Amino acid sequence: QVQLVESGGGLVQAGGSLRLSCAASGRTFSRYVMGWFRQAPGKERDFVTSINWSGGNIYYADSVKGRFTISRDNAKNTVYLHMNSLKPEDTAVYYCAVTSLYLGTAVTAWDYWGQGTQVTVSS
Numbered sequence: 001q002v003q004l005v006e007s008g009g010g011l012v013q014a015g016g017s018l019r020l021s022c023a024a025s026g027r028t029f030s031r032y033v034m035g036w037f038r039q040a041p042g043k044e045r046d047f048v049t050s051i052n053w054s055g056g057n058i059y060y061a062d063s064v065k066g067r068f069t070i071s072r073d074n075a076k077n078t079v080y081l082h083m084n085s086l087k088p089e090d091t092a093v094y095y096c097a098v099t100s101l102y103l104g105t106a107v108t109a110w111d112y113w114g115q116g117t118q119v120t121v122s123s
Contacts, residue, residue: 002026002112004096009117012086016121020081022096022114033102034072034079035110038092038119045095047105051079059105064090086121093118 008020022034035050049060049070058070069082079096094117097110 002032002098004098004112004114006094006096006114006117009094009119011120011122014086014088014121014123016086017082017084018086018119020083020094020096020117020119022079022081024077024079024096024098032098032100034070035097035099035105036070036079036081037095037097037107037110038090039095039116040089040092043092045107047107048094049081050102050105052102057102061105083119086119088121088123091119091121 003025036048039045051070067085072079096114098112099110103109
């Protein structure tokens with residue numbers, strides 16, 4: 001089992017920045033691929049970004065490229081999502097997820113999930 005706890009969400013004005021954190025516990029964190037997803041009200045949960053154990057393979061959704069940056073600290077069992085130039089359409093609940101084998105961006109391809117943290121961007 002892996003437990004994930006997100007933090008860092010909040011209310012920010014458009015153009016602002018936030019940093020989300022996801023602390024993991026349980027099995028060996030460094031062996032997992034970590035990812036962030038988000039779900040806006042009335043919409044499906046969508047892939048945002050992922051990072052492999054070494055940080056050598058990183059993927060971003062087109063909607064966040066150039067604005068969001070994912071990073072991880074294996075010594076602290078933590079993955080981060082740095083969000084810059086935030087837009088109102090970035091408003092969503094952000095979820096941290098892990099998988100032992102990267103099989104793509106579909107929600108069903110990820111094994112464990114955090115409880116989510118709300119990000120609200122005002123215009």
